[in-house]
Amino acid sequence: MGSLARPALVARVADVLGRRLTTVIAEAGYGKSTLLSSWWEMAPCAWYTADATDRDMPTLARQLADALRLRVPELRSGLARAIRGVSGPDADQPAHADALGSRLAQVVHAHVDGDLILIIDDVDELGSANPSARLIEAFCRHAPPRLHLVLAGRSRPLFPVERLRGQGQLLELGGDQLAFSTAEVGELVRQRLGVGMTDLPERLHRLAGGWPAAVILAVEALRETPRASWPAVLDGLDRTRTPLFAYLAEEVFAHQSASVREAVGRLALFDQFTPDLCDAIGMAEARSVVTDLAGQSLFVETRQDGSLALRPLIRDYALHHLPLPTSTARELRLTAAAWLARTGSADAAARMLLAAGAPDQLARLIGDEGATLLAAGHVATVLEACRAIPDALRTAAVEQVEGEARQIQGDWKGALACYERAAGGREALPAPLARRIGLLHYLRGHVDTALAAYRRGLEDREADPAEMASLLAWTATAHWLRGDVAACRDLAAQALAAAEACGDRRALAAAHTVISMLAALDGDRRANDAHYLLALRAAEEAGDILQTVRIRTNRASHFLEEGSYPQALQELEVAVRLAELTSFANFHALSLCNRGEARMRMGRLDEALVDLEASRDRYQQIASDMVAYPLSLIGELHRERGNLVQARAAYEEAVSIAEGSGDRQALGAALAGLATVLVGDDPRRASEIARRAVGAGTGLDYVVALLSAGWVAAVAGEREEAARLAAAAAAEARLRRDRAGLADALALTAMSAPRPGREATQHLHEAASIWRDVGNPLGEAKVALALAALETGSGTSPRRRVAEHRLEELGVHAHGAGGVAAGLLALVGGTESATLRIESLGRFAVIRDGEPVRLSEWQSKRARELLKLLVARRGRPASRGYLMETLWPDEDPEKVANRLSVALSTIRGVLDPRRTTSEGHLHADKDAVALNLESIDVDLERFLVAAAEGLASARRGDLVTALPALEAAAAAHGGDFLEENPYDDWAITAREEARAGYVAVCRALAAGASKASDPEGAVPHLLRILEIDRYDEQAHLGLVSALVGAGRHGEAHRHYLNYRRAMDDLGVEPAPFPGPQAPSKAGPGAGGSAFRKP
Known part of the structure; x- marks a missing residue:
């Protein structure tokens, strides 16, 4: 045509x-x-x-x-x-x-x-x-x-x-x-029928509605009909009650030879075909007929892979109007299936047997060719075939193939059921089946069950050497997790010997991995490095994604322990990506956890929190006790920021989970962190918890435990004990090549000195040098602040302001560090710009003369709550009736009036125990009470004033004034208002006002960074907005654009996925993936400000 x-x-x-x-x-x-x-x-x-x-x-x-x-x-x-x-x-x-x-x-x-x-x-x-x-x-x-x-x-x-x-x-x-236009129908008529200007095109277009298939068939029907009969054909089109295409097809087929009609009827059985297939099923003169049909292109189309197929409407017509007897159709399909299987097209053969309804032959094909089909990616076909095989025909081979197919799909519950049916209740199993069953349990975190399954295959004397080597290695890994080092060592040696003997790459990867894990326990870093490199090479050569993710994640842990953070991050970027692609939830969560730790160590706190919270959520989805690890790191991150309330909550949850699961490694790290955030309020309990952490053993977190106990002792004023623990931590860190631990130990040594002098300063300089070498700007900035404090006291020297500013850039609430900090920052003291300060953004604390008021000094919990309520009122008077109803609901006002007076007296005593302020910090009369904001530095007020000034300056276009004000506002925001009172209605208004102000500040700072062509600088501000509101679409898209502009394309796509999921929750269609954001030319009134530093 x-x-x-x-x-x-x-x-x-x-x-x-x-x-x-x-x-x-x-x-x-x-x-x-x-x-x-x-x-x-x-x-x-x-x-x-x-x-x-x-x-x-x-x-x-x-x-x-x-x-x-x-x-x-x-x-x-x-x-x-x-x-x-x-x-x-x-x-x-x-x-x-x-x-x-x-x-x-x-x-x-x-x-x-x-x-x-x-x-x-x-x-x-x-x-x-x-x-x-x-x-x-x-x-x-x-x-x-x-x-x-x-x-x-x-x-x-x-x-x-x-x-x-x-x-x-x-x-x-x-x-x-x-659809064809009338003119196009006219051109087709001219080409095929040789007819010029008549009313035929218009009539054909009207009858067919421009439907190309109908128009072409109508023209073909006319071409096969004498011209004198055309009116009758067209009249038939007008009068027919049958579907138009079927009528036209009948007209066309009426003029075809019997061989063509027979060929079309038989070919309709097949989705696609070739001349060779036609020969195989015994079609007479198959090649010439198929060649003729393909040449006409009316009935047959050529696929992209070179095969042929009937056009869909022609095939549908043939199946309904040129049907073959059922027995003939079945025989043709069986013959085609046999030919396809012989010629290596097992997938097409399986689909043909499904259509033929031949479960016995299907069972034989799946048993013989199932592994080949799965290797070629035909998982869906295998599963469909297995579902069609009745129980009476299901062999162990069929069950195992279906189990592997389900495992590939992620249906591990279904896979396990298939494997157990293949096992048939036998105690002793073939090694491959035992390994598969055991691995399913292992990756679910059921180590004891996995070990029992592995043992069922260890006596398989006929096992393939590679399968036995892999089984030995995975069995050794289960013993390692249970803490049975001797059994692990014995099996690991057998696994490595067997893997080296057979040369199988998967087996070698598994064996070298468990040998590396043993080396880590032994403290043999060189062997650990060497075996992990061999394991990784073998896994990648084998194309084993599961082991590749596992090995890269473990290697990253090793780099983190050594303080080699860039190398750890490099490994984890690959591990996270592969884990996402394969949906191994436990390894995905673990790699996210480790990447979050790496980013935290590199000072990228906002990005680290995203990873750690994603890890926590993933572990929680699969109900894994491993969630204690990201929770502990989330606690550490909030501790570093100065958000001690959130830090304590995360640490306590991690401790509870680790105690329940018996995970000593997770428990030690969580206890160590918890002790450091409690010492400011409860030194005795903190000391007890720190001793528990040290007593948890000399495992991977032993240096952390020693340091925790040391910082607790130092904050509690026990300098001699702190110095002893610092020396022990430094010795252990040197032994383990733990550079980060050594730097922290040196800082603890300096701050524990009875009279800080040159030696203490040298220790701090050495610590700063180590932090600089390992690439930890947070550690370096904390040491810089400590050096400034040692040299100039707790005042506001230029060096101290520089150090505080650097910490604030990193997301640390550094102003007045002693009251809202742990570890090193708890010992540097606060600035003395205010004699009395109240911290309410994040943790609630009263800072008096640079020292936090401890819980024991309050004597009354109600008094402390009353002060919080007055802070939330922002200087506005609160009636005594309202205060009594809020603090003592449902009690007789006459009975609680005296309690209110006692609570107010307690507050006065806490705020000014020596009664040095004549005007008082409270305004109180017989009707109402208010906080005197003129005499107290309240961080909420400081933040809101700075935010308002900065945003107002930006709207006026005064960008030089706007930047320092907005940065000051961001530095003053230490967290949500009164985080320890999340459910009290009286805190909501102030909390929402502070949140809105903080979001506006972050948005303005991000816009400023974009204007200054600094997309990297916009990233932390946008992440902080999303930390508060994960559904902020503007922040999501701005973040993706900033990451693209910074050349961080992989992270941009990952954050875009987070955006899409947030929009899914809201039922909102997401915007397409954005490109890099051009510097904003809009004025400050357009929703943000844009400025660069003067």
Whole structure:
């Protein structure tokens, strides 16, 4: 058939290169595939035609990666292996789809310079509101500007597109655009029938409605009919009650030979075919008939892979109007299946046997070829086949294949059931089956159950050497976790010997990993390094993603212990990405936890908190007691910031969980941290907890425990004990090559000296040098503040102000450190700008003459609560009746009036025990009480005043004045107002006012950094907004833009995923992935300010 020029449609289609998404939505027969094929000449193009198996999201991801690989060869790397690998036992399918779609888009972005079109045809096969649709959406929204996604199908798009439409990033082609115009029908009539200007085109267009398939069949029917009979054919079209296409097809087939009709009837059984398949099923003159049909292109189309297929409407017509006897159809399918299996197309053979309804042959095929099918990525086909095999035909081989398929999908519960059925109740198992069952339990955190399963395969004398080596290594790992070092050592040696003998890379990776873990226990860093390198090399050569993630995460822990933070972060970036792609929840959570720790050690507190909270949430989703580890680090991060209330809450939760699980390592770290945040209020309890931490053993956190006990002693004034513990910590840190621990021990030594002098200063300078070498700006800044305090006392020297400013830049509440700090900062004292200070942003504390008032001095909890309430009133009088009702609800006012007076007297005694202020810190009469804000420095007031001044200056355009005021406001904000009173109604107004002010300040500072072409500087401010409100869309998109502008593309995509999930919670369609933000040209009144430092 000749080609029909369609200039109007071509002009419309040319716009595809200017849009992120193009949808081609029309019923069958509108020429969607023909149109899509024409785009190969517009730009480099990748094409995939979906089918029902792609409703399994990992299958679709593998197919898309294969399609893209022709244009993006870099997809042959670890990403492709991750997509083809096993999914974790707690796979969150939407999150998994997001991670895969995002990563595919990132790889394309990194390696494609020009335009690239990805066409996904027959998207209706995927369904909607499922992980496969989510994968396509993620790929679309993360796509770089020059990647253009085309979705073709019969129904509306798989995901919301209103925002894309509103932003001009969507091109929509429907039946109206694809339908033939009257002029185009006229050209077709001229080409095929040789007829010029008649009313025939107009009549055909009216009858068919411009439907291309119907128009072409009508023209073909007329071509096969004498011209004198054309009116009768057209009249028949007008009068027919049968579907138009069926009528036309009957007209066309009536003029075809019997061999063509028979061929079409038989070929309708197959989704696709080749001449060789036609020979195999015994079609007479198959090659010539198929060649003729393909040449006409009326009935047959050529697929992208070179195979042939009946056009969908023709196939549908043949199945309904040219049906074969059931027995004939079944025999043809069985013959085709046998031929396909012999020629290496086991996937197509399985689908043919499913269609034929042959479970016995299907069971044999899955038993023989199941492992090959899984290795090729045909997971969905294998599972469909296994579901079709009745219990009577299910062999152990079938059960094991289905178990592996379910494990790949992340259905580990279903996989375990399959494996147990394969075990058949036997105590002794084949080594491969024992390892698979044990690993499922191990990755769930059920170590004892895993060990019992591993033992069932250790006596397999016929095991493949590689399988036995792997089983020995994983069994040794389980013993390591249980603390049975002797058994671990014996099995690890056997595993390594067996792995080296057989040379299997997976087995070698597992064996070297457990040997490395033993070396860490022994304190042998050199052996630890060497074996981890060998393990990593073996795992990567084997393409074993699970072991690669595990090894990189463990190596990062080793680097963290040594203070090699950049190296740790480098390992963890890879580990986190791979863990996201494979949905191994426990390793994903662990790698996030370790990355959060690395970022915290590097002074990136805001980014660290994002990681640590994500780790905590992931562990909580799978109900893992390992959540104690990120909780302990969250406690440390809040402690470093000066948010001691939040720090204490996190530490106490970590202690509770670790005690319940018996995890001594997690317990020691949590106890050590908790002691340091309690010592300011309760030195005796802090000392007891610190001794418990030290007594937890000499494990990985022993140096931390010694230092905790030392800081507790120093803050409590026990300098001699603190010095002893500092010396012990320094010796242990040197032995373990723990540079961070050594730096902290040197600082403790300096601050424990009875009379700080030159030697103490030298210790601090040495500590600062170590922190500088390891890349920990937070440690360096704390030591700088300590040096300034030693040399100038607790005043406000320029050196001290510089050190405090540096800490504040890092997110630490450094003003008046002694009252709201732990560890080193608790010993440097506060500034003396105010004799009396109240801290209410974060922890509540009264700071009197530079020292915090301890809980024991209050004597009355009600008095302390009353002062908090008065602070919340912000100087406004509160009636005595209101105070009594709030503090003593449901009690007789006459009885509690005296209690209120006693509480007020207690407050006066705490604020001014020597009664040195004549005007008093409280204004009280018989009706009302108020706090005298003129005589007390309240951080809430200081913050709100600085925030208002800074924002007002920015709105006026006075940017030089705005910056220091806004920075001062940000420094004064130590956390939410009265964090220890989250549920009291009287605190809500002040809390919301402070939050709103802080968000406005952070937004203004971020805008200023953007204006100054400093996207990196905007990041922490935007993260702090999201810490307060995770649904702030402006902050989310600003953060992604800032990260792109800073060249941190991987992190930008990860934060964009967080944004999409937040919008999902709200039922809001997300905006597409943004590019780098241009410096704002809007004035301060446009929602923020923009300035650079003078």
